[in-house]
Amino acid sequence: MTSAPSAPRKPLLPLDDALAQLLAAVVPLKATEQVSTFEADGRVLAADVVSSLQVPAFDNSSMDGYAVHAEDLLRGSHELRVTQRIAAGSVGEHLQAGTAARIFTGAPVPPGADAVVMQEDCTPIHDERHGQPETIRVNTTPLPGQYIRHAGEDVQRGDCVLPAGARLGPAELGLAASIGMAHLEVVRKPRVALFSTGDELVMPGTVAPQDMPPGAIYNSNRFFLLNLLRRMGCEVADLGIVPDNRAATVAALQGAAADNDVILTSGGVSVGEEDHIKPAVQSLGTLDLWQIAIKPGKPFAHGRIGAAHFIGLPGNPVSSYVTFLLLVRPFLLRLQGVRDLAMKSTAVRADFDWPQADKRREFLRVRRNANGGLDLFNNQSSGVLTSAVWGDGVVDVPPGQPILYGQTVQYIPFSELLR
Template sequence: MTSAPGAPRKPLLPLDDALAQLLAAVSPLTATEQVSTFDADGRVLAANVVSELQVPAFDNSAMDGYAVRAEDLMFGSNELRVTQRIAAGAVGEQLQAGTAGRIFTGAPVPPGADAVVMQEDCTRIHDERDGEPETIRVNTTPLPGQHIRHAGEDVQRGDCVLPAGTRLSPAELGLAASIGMAQLKVVRKPRVALFSTGDELVMPGTVAPQDMPPGAIYNSNRFFLLNLLRRMGCEVADLGIVPDNREATIAALQRAAADNDVILTSGGVSVGEEDHIKPAVQSLGTLDLWQIAIKPGKPFAHGRIGAAHFIGLPGNPVSSFVTFLVLVRPFLMRLQGVQESAMKSIAVRADFDWPKADKRREFLRVRHNANGGLDLFSNQSSGVLTSAVWGDGLVDVAPGEPILYGQAVRFIPFQGLLA
């Protein structure tokens, strides 16, 4: 996939084309499992969730107050005798004309009542301690239906409340529980093998900072990639650090391809003499995508080794982090059956200038400021991981597009990408 010596260099593939090619290569997993609704956070539904009941199941009070007949207060006295007390889980009796029922939030509205008046809008005139029937004065004129949550206003019987392909969050789990779903059918977890390449890499804890040999660096990529994969609902096989030689790289790829859906590597995908990933993958399978027009993250690769997808990320930590978010994340979502995986951006004011537009599509690390705009991290180098910690999102900059102070830019929050 490299150009012959002296031949014109092939243009880098635009990010959107690379992503489309990547997603087109994905066949969603078909194996499923039943899991407890308690344990389904982050999983992807494999079947529609259809309600067998309506929610709410009955008309109920949205407030602590009094159940009344609105007609009584429109045309009669505003003083009503309280004849019953209805708590959540209780069932009231028929409400007679000229009476009210003390009611609490979530309690069924008694037959005959068609409104609830907040207790703050009522004054108690008498109660049983006075030796007289409890009586209230209603200081407002309620409308029919006021402060009543009607049966079925949330969910109707037979509604598909959650379609297959939904990635479950706490809100979806609560909705599933509200219609009685104790278990959910979900797509099995993708199996992902992860390893890093590089003789310079050292694991934290194995060598003290003061004893680090010249040229050595701690392996930060392994930590954030492992946990990003777990957040994406993956079952991760951590294969550690692979030395910079062809034989070791081939052996690691063969081992990873044996029983995983995806092989994810970081480092070794550039064009140096010690970058062995590309020829190793090509010797075992195919390399269909290599190098894209993105900054940071140009040396990104995708191919196949047997039934396993291979994805190679750059070794620079910010490059690895960004390419995971913009390419690997939607890939893994599609693998689990999620159709809508596009990054969502919002327009936010740039409180900075970016005059040096690049030919590639850029992703700048930025942070909201107190004035509602975005500040730019001072060092946008692909090796400066502090930029990803300091920032709360990325600005998506089109190729050749400078940014002027005060201009609206496309902001992609980390919050939506890291969940």
């Protein structure tokens, strides 16, 4: 009796196709909230921020020095009598021909003045302490507009300074404050339930290293995933470690789906007898198990349980870390309405050889060296988390492409993937 032929194995899914499918499943959150601009770092704008004023509001000095009328210094003496003193927060009077105003950084330029001369380019001749009007000699010929920040040169009234969908950082918050925004309308935080699966997992602090039972490992994934989620602006429900049995997995998923937007798990997305995620999710909702053509990080799962998205990451720590950065991060940003999700890379010289080209697209852990090139970590295994600590980024290697020493490669810094 002949056995039935096995079904042909599905080809590995390219990373770009996997990301496109993942993002296509996202409906951005609609709920918004008002937060203090002080507390808005990392949040995503729900509405355009439009300026109701111009910045700067008035012409002001960018230097400590003297406000002058430039034409006065093109004819006759370069000695000018100082008739007023203007500090930031005060207002000067009209500058008379042949005179100067002592002015400080940020102070309004008085009417009649069209240039500022740095104090280093002026020599005092007399001062008021000796009973004479203060007089200076200007040792340079200023150009009109010199050292003046003109009204509206940064922001014009009616400008959209920050668009909806922008992720806010320190510079964006400063810009919002510069036009008087004490509060901002942002998308509410995604609610994400996180748990790990595996009877082998032990939490640091519960068992001393010397007392670890055979086969046990500390749960490192829980720590970096929890903090990656927080960096993405998520409100995280940490559900800990779920044991390797079907009933416990179903119960954890069912509870998490009730009040979270996303369920994120680590481990258990393969098809072994102790991998209960697949049947548990399928019993409650829908699941796509993807074998993605990347290294590290081939196994990846996405599905739905009720209204909640389910995302399953591989258990190996570097695989879990890399697939989060490449797939989960853009998914969570799109969920919050971020529009620009492009992964930006830079052309950099490889100061290493990588002759063993893989069929999959590889992400090699590297770091910049003092000579402007990239060094390669000596162990690229998916279980070696030290590679992600030692490295400051990854090289994006196309499928089947070896790397020769001195070749230009595409480098993606972790700073680009963690912001």
